Amino acid sequence: MTPNSASSAPSRRNFLASTAVAAAAVAGGMPLLSACGGSQSGSKDGTTSGKDAAKILPSFVASTVVAPDIPAKNGSAAGFTKAIAEADLKTSVTKKLGSGGKLKIMAPFWGTPPKGDNPYYTAMNKAIGVDVTWQNQDGVTYDEKLGAVLASSDIPDVVVVPGWNLNGKIPGAINAKFADLGPYLSGDKVKDYPNLAAVPTEAWQRGIFGGQLRAIPMPASYVTDIAPLYRKDIFDKKGYSVPTSPKEFLSWAKEATRPKSKVWACDDMKWTAFNIFSVFPGSDKALWWNMVDGKLVNRIETDEYLEALEWVRKLYAAKVVHPDAVSGKAGGNAGNRLTSGEVLVYNQNISDWWGKMSEQHAQNPDFEIAAFDIFGPDGGDPKLWAVQPANIFTFISKKASKQQIKDFLAVCDFCAAPYGTKEFMLTMYGVEGTDYEVKKGLPAKTTQGVNEVNGAFDYTGNPAPFVAYTDFPDVTKGMVEWQQRMGAFTRKTSFFGLTVTEPNRWANLADSFEQLEDDVVRGRKKISDVQQAVADWKSKGGDDLRDWYKKLLDDTGSAK
Template identity: 85%
Template sequence: MTPNSATSAAPSRRSFLASTAVAAAAVAGGVPLLSACGGSQEGRKEGTTSGKDAQKILPTFVASSVVAPDIPAKNGAPAGFTTAIATADLKTSVPKKLGSGGKLKVMSPFWGTPPKGDNPYYTAMNEAVGVDVTWQNQDGVTYDQKLGAVLASSDIPDVVVVPGWNLMGKIPSAINAKFADLGPYLSGDKVKDYPNLAAVPSEAWQRGIFGGQLRAIPFPAPYVTDIAPMYRRDIFKEKGYSVPTSPDEFLSWAKEATDAKSKVWACDDMKWTAFNVYGVFPGSDKALWWNLVDGKLVNRVETEEYLEALEWTRKLYAADVVHPDAVSGKAGGDARNRFTAGQSLVFNGNISAWWGSVSEQATQNSDFDMAAFDIFGPDGGDPALWAVQPANIFTFVSKKATEQQIKDFLALCNYCAAPYGTKEFMLTAYGVEGTDYEMKKGLPVKTTAGVNEVNGAYDYTGNPAPYTAYPDFPEVTKGMVEWMQRMGAFTKKTSFFGLTVTEPNRWANLADNFEQLEDDVVRGRKKISDVQQAVSDWKSKGGDGLRDWYKKLLDDTGSAN
């Protein structure tokens, strides 16, 4: 992400995961997040508190009125800010310093080379918040190993960041043993002492309940899918193509648009979009794989929709309309490069790629234009979409922390959760003016120091309600937000939406092979019958037992919907 824009619809204000394809794919939905978080391995109510019990725990929601967005949030999608706010017009959301001047050590993942601890950005943030924070940055690629070792020891930092994709093995149960209950400080109206935290949506807080207690500050995210089918609007216009509105139309168009001799293919791998088109339950969190249908819990892999999505994607590959690099498995980050090069005309990925591609091409190809087309249903009608989890990064404070340290931690989180358009946001997101960024044509543009230092730190200790803000390309902001809001109108929630669940260890790896099998099937290396056999094996090896476990969990706790 370049320095003059911000979003929290993507993984962070400054796309903190941009440097690691694996983690980015995990957030975007390409890698199943193997465990949500929760209580003991045999869990029951631990970590899955909902309904009446959750209402006693959750903070009171008080929407922020400090800055009005240009596009108000609705349908589970983010709010949109299309204009930059002049420095003189920035609002104040933290009128007085809440920190006591105390010290906190924070362990968090970092991708790249961490900045020096006494850099101007860290110094300015600590002074503004009133807390002396020391960052213990750890290599994000191997963070799960470091996290496991630290949580197994008696030497726990004051504050620890835990990404959802690292919540596996013994880490979830260690969370309940090692981290403090924030309920006495945040539940109900107590959160009003921290107005920016009070503006975090309730469904995000729901995800912060671990072991029956409110233990985590969540990183809020839209619950509408952010995996969008994006197309080259400029080439569609030039060629006279109409945007497809059904699976059959897409396949017919794809055959027409593909010209292998000219190195132009209709699309890249479209599996993620296929799952949305055919209404398959989300694959990004194992608890979301289950939904109550006519009184029975059904797993995504058991559904006809799952098979239909794979079959349609297989037809695209079989018709030779998919870019050959995707056929060979070179999906991931290269898909966007193939798209911007004009080698593929449609690709699916995190919708933040819309801004990323437009901003990148602005100086390279003035004719470049793209958009996201609406997801259609199997028959060309409205889609049946399913909500993803509304938070998947969590920050905890040690049980050994003093009351004052917990209050300092919350002061830090409240400051960092300041909304767009405030002085606090500008410092948190861009750093020190003149050092970390400069104003150019009314927009903040990071310096080299800012790119290196204002990155992957205070993002984790508080974020506002989901928003998208790309004032350098307001039409892109508008397009992204309105696409998510339209899709939000067709989005429903599965039975375990918003709940944090840890599956029993004996079944934790039961479905690990499905993603590879999916990729083999759509590329013609395996058959649909192989999926059906895998589902049968899954059921007999523990899938039916896991179903009973989830059903009891649902009976005991109720749904969060």
């Protein structure tokens, strides 16, 4: 039986991509490099990268329960392209690890939370051996709820914290309120939980807060997840060649744009431009910085940053960008503009490759999209930068008993079961006949399953990254191989894999740059305005922030 899902539920993965810019972590108090020690709660200063991190991090033992059709390579996900019959599903949790104890878990939820006694929750609790009660909170205002709860003296047993909520006083509260999992997971101790042992070390590194292993991380591929997706069916029909340089792209875009026929070459291409011109990642504030020729440099200070904006500005000036993107409607409707044929190229989370194919296939069997390879500014190989290998974290209270911590880890280990196992099927699809039905050998969620089987157990544990869209095996193959090709050109910036919280006095220092970027590419501001903004940023604290980051790097070292 073959689940039509990627390594994390599509709703989580897509939400993460759409909010990447807003996810930068800022906090007050003394400098905190969560993966490198120095906390607000009195834990030791110094380094937890390098040798010290080795004492904290769990041993890595790759899972051999189910072999992927396409092994992971160059930081990519693994790929599964073939259906696995229910009778062939493997078992990764050979004995029930839960003690029958109770846990309350608070997590974000987008939509209307299901009833607490629904069949899915009941089946999961029985299989794991832990009585979990979910305290679902509105995902839109989760940061407010999270802050209030962590400021109180009474917090739930377990709390899910998305990376984009690591701001204000939350990081300090994490160090003060959540337990050290090291005594249960560090080194070979993790082997008591084989599915957690198969979580990549880079993801665990992100789970070190305040010098201790406090979080169960949600692993992700470090290869950029923003891909330039295009209408392959229209390209083939029109005889278009996929562009292989910025110059070729602009030339093709002018040829393909037909306003009278309501066809424009592309939507906003800013995030692809940042990749083409090798701009340091913008999805995490720590990744904005990198050592260049002995100096710590921020992405906004680089020539590459200005070159990327200038190229996108040329696209807008040539009127090859859809008018809705010009007016600022570049977000939620961009995918619809692609599927309608009004736009031929747009950039989006790579999971949308499957999303759009699945959505359109029944009504338009000829519909086909793909991702073209990112090229360099001169048409040669690109120089790409890695994104963070984990961005959602789950913690357990310091007040939890040892048995509660073990029960928590039992939940996490069960939910981190790999694709192709009975545990994975239950976690991701729920109860057969209630939450899903098998159609043509593939599980399909019922309306009840759609409402109930999401935003809960899938937060508490996840296997190493993988793609398993077996209803579209060519898409799975295309996605993984694209990641592998792009991964071959991907390098890591100085703070890759580390969770950094900036001092509050500089928290909003760079907030205006995203709007400025959008104004520049649309012709409302000039490149010189960016240069002036960078100069202002430096004088108002950017240079001081550079010194802060440099000292952090000198004191702790890199996790690369």
